[in-house]
Amino acid sequence: MVAPLARELAEAAATEVGACIRPLAVRRIDTQTGARMAVPIPCGATRATKCPPCAERARRLRMWQAQEGWHLDTDPEIVTAEPTAEQLAVIGYRADLESARAAALAENDTAAVTDLDRAIGDADDMVRAAGARGSTRPPGERKPRRVRSTRRRQDAPNLPRLPVAARTVGRTFDTPDGRRYRPSTFLTLTLPSYGRMYSDGSPVDPDRYDYRRAARDAIHFGDLVDRFWQNLRRAVGWNVQYFAAVEPQRRGAPHLHAAVRGTIPRKLLRQVAAATYHQVWWPPHDEPTYSPDRPPIWDETREISCYVDPDTGRPLRAWDDVLDELAADKTAPPAHVVQFGSQVDVQGVLGDTEQAGQCLRYLVKYLTKSLDECHEPDSTSAIAHVDRLADALRYEPCSPTCANWLLYGVAPEHAKAGLVPGLCKGKAHKRDNLGYGGRRCLVSRKWSGRNLTEHRTERREHVLRTLGVVGAAVEQSTPDGERERYTWEPIRPTDPDQPDRLELLLRLISERKRWREQYERARDQVAELPATDDRPAA
Incomplete structure (x- = not known):
């Protein structure tokens, strides 16, 4: 009765190797063969009370982001990224709601218009959450901004005001x-x-x-x-x-x-x-x-x-x-x-x-x-x-x-x-x-020239380059030509194919240990190679 449960042992082992203790299950579907496979993915929590390994990974990523932009000596360049599949899907959903609202207006269905206005507001939040900037509403439909006097309060001291130059780096x-x-x-x-x-x-x-x-x-x-x-x-x-x-x-x-x-x-x-x-x-x-x-x-x-x-x-x-x-x-x-x-x-x-x-x-x-x-x-x-x-x-x-x-x-x-x-x-x-x-x-937007997702991708690419230099098997990567071959869908809790949570946890532990061993072995081999342009930075 005092022996630890298998789930508790698995969570302790996952924490030790840095694997997520609350993995989510998604289904990977091969569009060519029709094969279906349940794949565990990290929960992505940022609080240690929910998942210590994921929270620690997020903290380290934030520390890397802070370090990258602090002491830059040149202004970073901001390049607008291509829209992702998620962003395009959310925008399409937002456009469908707008069409439905126009039809409800034509039929003078006040209740439907009210419900659709709320849904459109939620969709706008989804667009922002997906990483898009700006408003999706035409200028004529946006609420007029209430402008108050910008005169400073009498109990607040005045401040110097200078034209703001475009530079972001400090003096030397x-x-x-x-x-x-x-x-x-x-x-x-x-x-x-x-x-x-x-x-x-x-x-x-x-x-x-x-x-x-x-x-x-x-x-x-x-x-x-x-x-x-x-x-x-x-x-x-x-x-x-x-x-x-x-x-x-x-x-x-x-x-x-x-x-x-x-x-x-x-x-x-x-x-x-x-x-x-x-x-x-x-x-x-x-x-x-x-x-x-x-x-x-x-x-x-x-x-x-x-x-x-x-x-x-x-x-x-x-x-x-x-x-x-x-x-x-x-x-x-x-x-x-x-x-x-x-x-x-x-x-x-x-x-x-x-x-x-x-x-x-x-x-x-x-x-x-x-x-x-x-x-x-x-x-x-x-x-x-x-x-x-x-x-x-x-x-x-x-x-x-x-x-x-x-x-x-x-x-x-x-x-x-x-x-x-x-x-x-x-x-x-x-x-x-x-x-x-x-x-x-x-x-701030021009801190490092990249958002958190781009920093995460950068670190992942560094690992893949390190593995590629020594010819290690890169199991966690998907070649660009193969990305369209697979589609992904979440496995709902009521899905009859819902995999066992303990099994997902053990699979993540195994993958994490294998990937870490591969990377550490490749890193040690890279350190012994002569310096070249293709060699990844430490």
């Missing part, structure tokens, strides 16, 4: 002995204080700690970071590039670590951080209009279904209508203003130094963990602090589509039946995200 410095250096920067930005804290991350006085402000600052932290990079580029006069990671402090507030290409005066960086702010032009949401126990209800009896007051039946104000009212009122204040704190840490870093390696390792240190796992609460008061922050986030609106807007008498954008205040599925409301719902890794 020459020493009297003839040596030339091109340093870069490691930058840390934090949010302001919400109350005095103990060293364990708990507040000295929980009753006076500003949990509402902490929650709102965490929700809008990503917008504040975007505004910082815009201000910095205008202040320095060139296209600053960065690789940044968002991590939590022990108190639970997010902060930013960024590798910045080139050197920027410390005084200017602190000046830009102090002058950067983000105004949230949302409806006022300090005092709720409804109770979570009796929120607005969905009324389908109307010509256009909507949320109504549970007592009077009066429809709630639509999201766009409320924003139009705010735009028309020039004296209306923003719902929230988020700014950085006074702590700004700046380090100058030279490439190919131990300090650069330490900074890179620190950048990706916590990427395999969720935000609440980076600093485990080690006291009862610290755990209670996280609980109070989670409570403050529960009914705080996190986006225009958040169900919590119902409590403030506003119908969320793209409102639909089934919205329940306090049960929004947005990332910001999940306890393990501590209010931050954005991406953990923030990389």
Whole structure:
């Protein structure tokens, strides 16, 4: 009874060799022979709680990406890639939805048009997720952008503004002995204080700690970071590039670590951080209009279904209508203003130094963990602090589509039946995200000239070149001429041909061990070969 299960043994062995412990099954179909074969593929998880080997592989890839772009001495070239089969399929699906919507409009089918508009919005998200940039909607069909005055707030200092040059590399410095250096920067930005804290991350006085402000600052932290990079580029006069990671402090507030290409005066960086702010032009949401126990209800009896007051039946104000009212009122204040704190840490870093390696390792240190796992609460008061922050986030609106807007008498954008205040599925409301719902890794477009998929392909090609130099069998590659021979389809859980998960795991372990042995043997042989142009770089 105390003996380990076979699945547990297989997962331990997979972790040791770096194989995925939650492999997915896909079916490979040979279009020439009709042969079908179940093939295990890695799950691709980025969190160690789900799959430690896949998360560690993703962390190493991110570290490689950060290293590649940090100390470049020439501007990278951005080459638009050819569309992939996935992108073409998603665009085709989006076009079919557009045709169906036009037919519904011709038949005056309002309900179908509403459903298709939602489906088109989901398809647009799929297009972006597939790696396409820009909008798929014609300019005439896009929402008009609400433009507010760009005049700076009176309580914010002014910033220098220079024309932004196209270059992305920093300055070089020459020493009297003839040596030339091109340093870069490691930058840390934090949010302001919400109350005095103990060293364990708990507040000295929980009753006076500003949990509402902490929650709102965490929700809008990503917008504040975007505004910082815009201000910095205008202040320095060139296209600053960065690789940044968002991590939590022990108190639970997010902060930013960024590798910045080139050197920027410390005084200017602190000046830009102090002058950067983000105004949230949302409806006022300090005092709720409804109770979570009796929120607005969905009324389908109307010509256009909507949320109504549970007592009077009066429809709630639509999201766009409320924003139009705010735009028309020039004296209306923003719902929230988020700014950085006074702590700004700046380090100058030279490439190919131990300090650069330490900074890179620190950048990706916590990427395999969720935000609440980076600093485990080690006291009862610290755990209670996280609980109070989670409570403050529960009914705080996190986006225009958040169900919590119902409590403030506003119908969320793209409102639909089934919205329940306090049960929004947005990332910001999940306890393990501590209010931050954005991406953990923030990389500027001209950082290295390649996106993450291209970096992954580059590393794979390096392995294949190493194997090819010594004539090793490359079992994991498919010749270009053979790629159209196979088609792939997922094997659903209800599929009768669903393979045994333990069998998939053992196959992945075997493949991983065999590939690693082949690569290490080929790498050792390549090291013994004379230097040639065909020899792969180390």
